[in-house]
Amino acid sequence: MSVPACLSTLFASLKFRLTAIGVLVLALGIGLITVQLTQHAERDLLQMQRQRELDGVVRSAAVLSRRCVELQRALRASASLLDEATLADPQRLASALQATPALRELFSYVFVADANGKVLLVADSQGLRHPQVWIGDRDYFQTAITQARPAISEPLPDRVLGQPVVALVHPLTDIGSGRVHGVIGGAMKLASRELLSDLVESTNGNAGDTGATVIVTDANGRILAHPEPRRLLGQLREEPGLREATEAWWASGAPVEPSGLSLPQAGQMVSNAGVPGPDWVVWRLLPEEALLAPLHQARREALQWAGALVLLLGACLLLVVAWLLRPLTLLRRRALRLFEPGDHAAGDWPALNGEIGQLSQVLRQVSTAREQVEHLNREVLVKLRSVMNASPLGIAVSRDGKAEMVSDEFCRLFGRPREALLGSTPEIVFGAEPDWQRARAESEAAFRNGQRYQGDWQLRRADGSLFWARLHGRLVDEHQLRAGTVWTVSDISSEVAEREQLAWSASHDLLTGLANRRAFLQRANRLLAERPASLAAALLVIDLDRFKPINDTAGHAAGDAMLKAVAAAIGQQVRGSDLVVRLGGDEFGVLLPSCPPEAAQRVAGHIREAVDSIVLPWGVQKLRVGASLGLAMLDSDTLDTADWLHQADIACYADKAERKREDRQDREVAELPPPPTLRIVGQG
Known part of the structure; x- marks a missing residue:
């Protein structure tokens, strides 16, 4: 027997517990007296000093x-x-x-x-x-x-x-x-x-x-x-x-x-x-x-001497208790044979007197009743396994957090043999430890309130692949939590995929993959509501120049390809915390939270350069576009999201007019001149 097992057996022993209680009471008494006396001495010494x-x-x-x-x-x-x-x-x-x-x-x-x-x-x-x-x-x-x-x-x-x-x-x-x-x-x-x-x-x-x-x-x-x-x-x-x-x-x-x-x-x-x-x-x-x-x-x-005395007295007490409880040891040895094959409850039991003799009689009666109950349980378990294996759902019965029974469908869902699942804990089928901890807390709260539990979680198969499953749970006995729990598991991966696709489509532009106007309005409204903490925020509106001729001459497929290229170019110039949106048509927007005016100017300049440098080969053509930009800072005078967007649009219109005027002055230049300094709306 290993050392931990020996220690566990020792701590469970009645002789050890009685001895430990006596030693503990003695040690506490001596310790309290010693501490009390020293505390009085400390108080008197400090007062005198x-x-x-x-x-x-x-x-x-x-x-x-x-x-x-x-x-x-x-x-x-x-x-x-x-x-x-x-x-x-x-x-x-x-x-x-x-x-x-x-x-x-x-x-x-x-x-x-x-x-x-x-x-x-x-x-x-x-x-x-x-x-x-x-x-x-x-x-x-x-x-x-x-x-x-x-x-x-x-x-x-x-x-x-x-x-x-x-x-x-x-x-x-x-x-x-x-x-x-x-x-x-x-x-x-x-x-x-x-x-x-x-x-x-x-x-x-x-x-x-x-x-x-x-x-x-x-x-x-x-x-x-x-x-x-x-x-x-x-x-x-x-x-x-x-x-x-x-x-x-x-x-x-x-x-x-x-x-x-x-x-x-x-x-x-x-x-x-x-x-x-x-x-x-x-x-x-x-x-x-x-x-x-x-x-x-x-x-x-003093405490060291007291400890030595307590240990000596404890050893003497242990010997006395062991002698008094010797009949109980004989009874324990006979009771252990109840679990041996072929042992009968009516076998020879030691003749004991007093309370231990009465306990021996009770154990004999209990063992007889246990034989009858075990026979009935075996019949019930055979029927229950047949019902579980016939169900199209994965079914498991657990007690004390460990699986005691699993159905064939449960084994198939997780790709594990029955022997690997029996006696296991739910951690092996959950995708992540935090998910299991949260699911356990939610299910235990539902069971304490007398309710059934239902939740959707990502579970893990034996090969490491994940799938979405709907988990149902109810207590075997609503009045006794430790009686066990019945769980059913069904695969809902296709249902979750459809739901996630619908949620993504509701907030994103299908062509470019960027956030749409709805997502933009939600984020902008949140920034306005967080003022004044969010005042260092900027809104950049981008309107493409020379985009309509691409649709007219090269076709809408070329226009769609150009919009995707522009979306990718803009996304490469912003931070992960920024939001790039397609507002509609050839108009884009960027929300820049926690971005002072100078930094917003630099981001706008980089975006303009990135868009201006796009060259999209299309057949024998090389398609190009330009970008007019409008920048508006969020301030305390901004009324709402529409007002903020309107300020950025005004700045964008002014930038577009300036770019057209410069194009008229120098039409022979192949590339656009350096962009003018953006006019920021919302800065005093």
Whole structure:
């Protein structure tokens, strides 16, 4: 026995099912308890960590605030050395700044500017400089001068270093008069490992989790400090994984809250706190996955141990169930012999007790009744086969989608022997898989509604040829779908061919094979109804020149041949989506959907050239015609199809008159001159 068959037998076993149910109940119980406990642990852990994150970001903001205060105090201490006389004397000013090495360690550089904003001196790790820089237009400078108080700038491009910096300034005030005669300030490069980056590193330890990311922004969400320097001066709302949190922050008015905020963000713990003074905001981001990873690992290990325990208990349960159901195995072996030739229902049956013994008695009675029913069924089947084979229709009886009986005519229709059809599914006689799927859906819907089914389909013979057949179906028992279905099949290929020929003739010109005026009107009316989506559509009317002399001199057969040649020439110049029609006589039309005026002009020119180049040998003659064309674009002012056609006719008449005038001027030229530019009706 193959492995799939063994597995199928195992799954059908009552012992296996009872054991599987017990194992499943046990596994579900252990699994639910484990998952419930871990979910509670996850919820508690996340809640505790959110509070830790909030406390940490508040401490970080406090550290940053204290650091800003310390820097301002350092500037204030140095400001006491810079009176107005010192600012006026470059040597004294240089000496004063050289006396503040600690201040220069705190900033990228220290600068002194007079009350007009001129930078007098800059001191950094490289020494002293006198740059030609003016900062009188900076907001922080104006605040320090006009309000005589310290100020912190917003992030801005530095005029000394040419890099983004934050500047802290302190006013230089005359003690006697209180007049501000300049400022002393310090600038810190945002891209270097100075104030903001150092503060970010110092705050990581405060929160107790090095997996968190710390970002510092101003009150407008502009990034001042970031682990990735390329993100500096970018907008926080563009930060990956922070969109939901930043939207919530902006929606609440973008508060700079020193006591801290917890913000929603899928998969992240996001909190922020405001820094009083400079109005900065410290943000902390901690991925929940990193926090919960140990807990998830513990859950996996617990489930693995639980799975091993369930498997062990399941094996024990299987042994117990097998021992309890051993009498049922004996009964099954005896019941299987019922299908052996020569076995009688009254044969020896095992003596069993209890419910299994009662089942044994019932099986003995059923087997006796089965013998009687099988005898009657054999007689009925013989009569039914005789009736089916006498019918002129193909008849098949199917159940569960497979053929159980087929008539001789059914085998003849499909060119297959009876053995190949019995047990087969309808896919082998249908022309295409989608047809079978649709026919099955339609027939099942009819049977569910208590109706018979009828449908015309293309079916396939054994040699691969297709034929049209009418399919009838009805249930053997209308109250029981699984009782089977009776199908009749008749060949209607000739009927379908006649119907298709009539349908084609109703919409096509018999001479040229082109669509006729009726098909043209239907297509044009549809384009008008689809406005404004269909406004890029054009109608081209083609009227043959010098066609009447062909009929008069060479006969109507030559005229018919020329019309066919013109139809073929026009068809070669258009797209598959375009419609070429014979409007009547020697007049043709082309509907060009989705075709702007310039493209329509090109198509018209190609058609004119194709028609003009036709040379039809007819006896000793070589017949030629020309083409006058009228082009009209569909627009919102077009009233109806008749109006659209009338506009194209007007353009065609104008083109024909122009061609006649040119012929009169140059009758000795063998070929027509290049066509004039078509006048398009319907274009403003």
